[in-house]
Amino acid sequence: MTHPWNDEQLMAESDEAATQRGMFTGVAAELVAAGFDAPEEVGRGGFGVVYRCREPALDRSVAVKVLTSDVGGDERVRFLREQRALGRLSGHPNIVQILHVDITSTGRPYLVMPFYARGSxxxxxxxxxxxxxxxxxxxxxxxxxxxxxxxxxxxxxxxxxxxxxxxxxxxxxxxxxxxxxxxxxxxxxxxxxxxxxxxxxxxxxxxxxxxxxxxxxxxxxxxxxxxxxxxxxxxxxxxxxxxxxxxxxxxxxxxxxxxxxxxxxxxxxxxxxxxxxxxxxxxxxxxxxxxxxxxxxxxxxxxxxxxxxxxxxxxxxxxxxxxxxxIAGPPTPPPPPFAATKFRPPAATRTMIDRPRLLNILRGGEQRRLIAILGPAGFGKTTLAAQWARRLRSEGVPVAWLTADPDDDNVVWFLTHLIEAIRRVRPEIARELVALLQERATDATRSVLSTLIDEIHDSRQAVVLIVDDWQRVGSVATRAAMAYLLEHGCHHLRIVLVGRDRSGLPLSRLMVDDELVEIDTTALRFDPAETDEFLVRTSGLELDPAEVGKVRESTEGWAAGLRLAQLSLSGRADPAGFIDNLSGRHHAIGEYLTENVLESLDPELLDFLMATTVTSRICASLATALSGRTDSRKLLEQIADRNLFLQRQDDDEWFHYHRLFADHLQRRLGYLDPDHVPVLHARASAWFAEHNLLTDAVDHALAADDEELAVTLVESHAMQLIAASQMATFLGLMAKLPSPLTDDRPLLHLCVGWANAGLGRGARVRAALRRARAALAANPPPEPENTVFHVEADLIAGIESYISDRFEPVPESVTAYIDTLPDPGMALAAADLAATDAFNRLDFAAMDHWYRTVLRFSRDLSPFATLHPHCMRGLAAAEELDIDAAEAHFAAAEAAAPRGSELVARATVLTQALLGGLRYQQGRLAEADTLLTAAAAAQRHPGTGDFLLSTYGTGARLAAARGDIERATHLLGIGDRFAAELSMPRVAARITNERVRIGLPIPDEVRDRLTQLPLYRRQPTRVLAATAELDQDSAIRLLLAQGSPEATAAACERAERLVREIQPQRAGALVDARLLHACCLWAAGRAEDARTAARPAVTLCIEHGLPRPIADAGPGISDIVTALGLVPATGE
Known part of the structure; x- marks a missing residue:
């Protein structure tokens, strides 16, 4: 059998290598003799042993499976069967490839396969x-x-x-x-x-x-x-x-x-x-x-x-x-996908050479937080980064790759891409962060970055992130996100940025901190030895040292210029004349050499090249759509094989042209046939739309000057994106569209309203609804579509009012047309809003009516549609002290959430918060702590008033009850921030009330306002009532804390008015008010009146198993209960 190395190569091996090989025995020694280095046993089976080896001829790690000598005939058959199977299946992207087969010097068969450090x-x-x-x-x-x-x-x-x-x-x-x-x-x-x-x-x-x-x-x-x-x-x-x-x-x-x-x-x-x-x-x-x-x-x-x-x-x-x-399941469409090539370095070409001079610089700085590879186009920056990535991966270091493009100007999309890149090599990292970005968009940027840094740090395993083409990102927000990563990241996250300039990067600070290694244009230029290695040894050109020097001098060591020169010189009988005419600056050299390459091509192939460089990446099907050539796959293979600036990507399905080459071809096409350029972009848009690559489809429609098509594409996918909770993606696409063409599209404006309502952006919701109504007024669609649009606009407005905790009256149209709406999901949302509105007006009968309407519409929808209605009905039951019904509704809400679905995490956490609040009232503190801690830790939450009250108000009260004042203070700080950012007076009042209860300081202006409050008057809605009652509660407790007879008398007056004015159907609020009134009377020395005031409230709490309202009532409550001779449950 012919040995894979010839005798000359074997004779040229160094004495040192021979000495190393003498150190191995048995099978390992046979593998060394066969041309492998450093064999290490990594696995053993019934009939073979697997070794990890270095294959020095190709500078790679391989797995060598060797048949052991003590196996029988059947095992040998199995070994040869595997050899035959892998050979027949060669080329499949998801089957391990067999690189070659051979036998050792003692006749042991072996298979050589890639070695994968990540294992099985x-x-x-x-x-x-x-x-x-x-x-x-x-x-x-x-x-x-x-x-x-x-x-x-x-x-x-x-x-x-x-x-x-x-x-x-x-x-x-x-x-x-x-x-x-x-x-x-x-x-x-x-x-x-x-x-x-x-x-x-x-x-x-x-x-x-x-x-x-x-x-x-x-x-x-x-x-x-x-x-x-x-x-x-x-x-x-x-x-x-x-x-x-x-x-x-x-x-x-x-x-x-x-x-x-x-x-x-x-x-x-x-x-x-x-x-x-x-x-x-x-x-x-x-x-x-x-x-x-x-x-x-x-x-x-x-x-x-x-x-x-x-x-x-x-x-x-x-x-x-x-x-x-x-297949059962909710029909939620996928978000617009991105190409896998974005997350992979370009494939190595046959003419690429290693650059140990630069790799040694990278090796010396690999522990620093940033390596910046910066220089003009075509200087080999990406190639160097790809070589470094391969070197690190061969050593078992996880390396994430991200190629930036203009879409990364959208900071949400950029972070989505960045997380995807990291999760491809570290799948256990950042599992929840993409969904958080889609649902909270730019509001979550800082939280996502902090969480990502913390998770990588806590894993104690380094990961290298290489971001290529960083110069294509220009937005302040995206550059700020990268700066945050660089300034706050730890040494477990090492970033390599590849770009053309230093703008937008905090390089000075990193340099001062010795956290920066920079490879600039001077370092990137090919030196004489590298130029000779590339042109003569690797490319096979017959040039003498003087001619190599001239080429290097003319191109100034510019990698792209050398590559173009190599292509132009290939096959020339007399290269000297061509080399003598090389001159000019980079742009001129690039133009001249590219023209020389193109002029040697067949005209039909040149037409194909110009047609297929219109997109940033190309595959056979897309090339056929652009060029009309049915042999596109064959042509792409030929172009790649001829090294015409086309590289294979994504397991040979996708290809990528060198950007300089593609840019010049597009300039050439624009000069020769400008009318054909928009035609090609239109074809590309149609292909991408057919393959559900929406962002590319929109980009090429705009490039084709077909702005109407771009708007139509976004409009046709808008509701699908909203239904899939891809709010940030939809809004990013909307930002690409020319506003004059969207002005008369009410559906787009309504979807903008839905998206911003989901992101909690009230002002933008109201602006979108104004534009939608203006479009409907200017050009009313036929009925019943016009009515449906108006009802939908009113519905969005009502939902925004609810989310912002204003609870303005629901427009009559939302309920008047509910049975005629064509979409059962919209009808259910309208009934849910009507039920919530009735609850806010304390009309419990109307709430029950609309709740039953919700259940009627839910029959044709996913059970998840009933999660929020169950939560609201549970809150209403708790308000009426129907604790069994409240528990049943919260349990139904929990059951309605599809397990494992990231799209519903925000709604699920609402159930946790509300049930946690009920468990606290029941004295089941351990359960309450688990639920409220989960709600507070959730990175995606609904942001509604009731959620915030329970999560941060009740959560802080629970922490204080357990003696953890530090956690209580932390939770109140978060709640205070939400109240200010979202302009929610009810939440602000609750946070202040909890501070007063715990004895924490409150601002002087807040204290002054509370002391000057008029006596309580009955309020028309639940939200207004809760806000006013919380302020009165805080004012009363401040008065009691003063301890003077005058202050105590004033507290008694306020508390008595509170009891008298609270609506009787609000049994829970009335219990709290009566208990507080009893505490005031007790402080005033009116013991008998205090017992009389407290008895009905204490009795109700005991009957319904609610010990915490008694425990939290105020000073003197334990003495009052003792005097009553009642024994309430203490809970945990």
Whole structure:
């Protein structure tokens, strides 16, 4: 067999290398002799040993699987079977690639595969616990494609499990270990021998059936089950061979059904797919791996997750998706996806050379917080960063890559992209932050950055973040976000910024703190040795040293100029004349050399290049749409192979032109055929729209000067984005649109209103509604559409009023047309608002009517639609002291929230806050503490008055009751800030009242206002009443604290008026007022009057199991209760 190295290479090895190789023995020594360095055993199986080695010829780490010498014939067959399987499946993005095969000097066969430092999913599961269900579904889609490729070639894997799915350095799953795969009618596999891992083996295989594709589907589903739950469906954690399992154990595994994953927060849509694939009867499972993968993709669509591509063999289109009705779940559309190429460095080209001079500089500064690689276009900045990333990854350092673009001027989108980049290499980090950004947008920027820094620091593991093309970001907000990361980050977060200038970066401060390494234009220029390495040794040009020097002098060491020169010089018989004419500054050199490259191309190929550089990235389908060429894939491959500034990305599906090359081609096209440029942009927009890449579709519609199309695209997706809680994405797209064209689009303005209402921006909601009503008045649509628009505008206004805690009367139109609204979701929202309004007016009968109306409309909607109505009805029941009903409604609200859904986290936390408040009143302090702590810790919350009152008001009272004054002060500070930012007097009054109760200082102006309050008068609404009563409560307690007879008498007068004026239907408020009045009377020495005033309130509290209103009433309450001879429950 021919050795991979020739004799000359072997003779040239250094003595030092030979000495190192002499240190190894046995198999390791054989691998060293075969050309590998530093073999280290990393795994051992029944018939082979896996070594991690360095392959010096290609400067990479590889995994070498060697067949041991003591195995029998069957194991050798299995080893060769795996070799054959991996060879036939070469090229699939989700199957481990075989780099080459050979035998050692003693005849041991071995396979060489990539070495992935992150290991298998089993290793990840054991290290970090169960994975997020969206990540598991993504793995399932991709491995389903891998199995489909194997099945198409007649192979059944037979051992799909977490340990046989590896994670690449880019976080992509790859199926491995085809050692026991079955090939068609392979005679070496006997039905009597059952292979595989029990916990992941299909039941029919346990009974001796022939392995089929359905068995692999079962194994993949069982794998996904274990990744989400932490255990296999059969709850058998062992991984030994099936031949070691007893018959009884096999029967138990085969008969057992999987536990319900819904208890792990997995949506019903995903559970349904997995349960079907885990069916005991193989006829009930998906018919193929492709069908299973498509069902998982459908589940991703239904749960609002990005839909992963599934690489399947020989199919231009995926198999038909199962009908929507087959998979249960809320029909929430996914957000506009972004290309995976944004998060990957450009692929290495054949002519790229290592630059150890610069890599050594990076190595010396790798512990610093910032490495800045700055210089003009084409100086090799990205290439250097990519080399550094590969070097770090080979050492096991997680490296996140983000290529910036103009969309990152939107700070929310930038942070979304940044978090996605980090989570691709550290999936346990920042799980909740993207949803927080979408729902709170720029309001959450500082919180997101702080949380991200804290999570990375607490993990104690370094991560390197490389941001390429930073010069494409110009917004103050995004640059401020990056500055915050640099100034407040720790040494576990190391940032590499690649850009053209230093603007917007806090480099001076970092330099003073010795936290900066900068590689500038001077350092980036190719030196003589690097120029010679690139032009002569790597590119193969026959140039003498003087000619190399001239090229370097003319290009001034500019990497792009050298690359263009290399292309122009290739194939020239006499390069001297060309080199002598090289001159000029960078721009002139670039223009001249690019023209020389283009003039040598076939005109049809040049037309294709000009057509396909209109977009920032290109794939075969998009290229066909732009150029009309059906051979686009072949042409793209040819262009990439010829190094015509086109690089493969994203597992060869996507390509990316060098920006300088693309810019020049576009300038050329604009000069030669300017009318064709907008045509190409229009084609690009249509393609991106068809593929649900909305942002790109809008950008190219605008570039095509088709602003109407851009507006229409956003309008057609607006409600989908709002329904998916993608408020920030929608508002970012709206900012791109020319305002004159949106003025007459009432639907867009209404959606802007919805989005800003969800983000708590009242002024912007009201402005959007004014624009919507103006558009309707200027150009009324036909009925009933016109009426529906007006009702929707009134509904949004009412919801904004509720969220801002103003509770203005709900417009009559909201209820008058409720039964004629075409959308049951809108009708339910109108009924919910009407019920909340009735509660605010203390009309409990009307509230019950509208609550029943909510339930009527909810029959055709998700149970989640009833979460808020149940919360409000629970609050009303608590106000009436119907504690059993309040608990029942809060429990119903909790049950209505889909488990694991990030879209409803804000509403779910409302239930926690309100139930926590009730548990406090019941004296169940431990439960209350758990609920209120969770509500306060939530990064996404509804921001409504009732939520804030319970979370920060009751939360502070609970902390004080437990002696934690520091936490109480902290919570009151947060509540005070919310009250000021959101202009909520009720919340401000509650925060002041809690400070007075605890004995904390309050501002002098607040104290002066409280002492001058007139006596209480009955208020028309619950919000106004609560605000006024809290102020009166605070004033009374301040008077009691003075201790003088005059102050005590004034307190008695205020408290007596409070009891007299509070509406009788507000039983809870009346109890609090009566208890406070009793405390005032007791302080005045009127003991009998105090007992008389307190008795009905104390009795009610005892009857309803509410000890805390008594305990919190005020000074003297314990003496009053003792004098009454009543014994209230104390709670915890």
């Amino acid at each position: 999913l089993d290793r990840l599961l054991r290290a970090n616990g169960p994975l997020r269900w969206p990540d598991v579904v993504s793995v399932g889609v991709k491995i389903a494609g891998a199995l489909a490729a194997a099945h198409a070639l007649g192979m059944v894997h037979r051992d799909v499990k977490p340990g046989n799915i590896l994670l690449t350095d880019y976080g992509e799953p790859q199926l491995s270990d085809f050692g026991i795969a079955r090939f068609g009618d392979d005679a070496t596999i006997t039905s009597a021998m059952v292979h595989g891992t029990p916990a992941f083996t299909a039941p029919e295989i346990l009974h001796g059936a022939t392995p089929t594709a359905g068995a692999d589907v079962y194994g993949l589903s069982a794998t996904m089950f274990s990744l989400v739950s932490g255990h296999s469906p059969a709850r058998r954690h062992g991984s030994g061979p099936l031949r070691d399992v007893s018959d009884a154990e096999l029967a138990r595994i085969a008969a057992g059904g999987p536990p319900d994953l819904r208890e792990h927060g997995v949506p019903d849509a995903v559970c349904t797919v997995l349960e079907r694939a885990l069916a005991v009867d193989p006829r009930e499972r998906p018919a193929s791996a492709i069908e299973f993968g498509e069902q998982l993709r459908e589940a991703q669509r239904l749960t609002g997750q990005p839909v992963d591509a599934m690489a399947v063999p020989g199919a231009a289109e995926p198999t038909d998706r199962p009908p929507m009705a087959q």
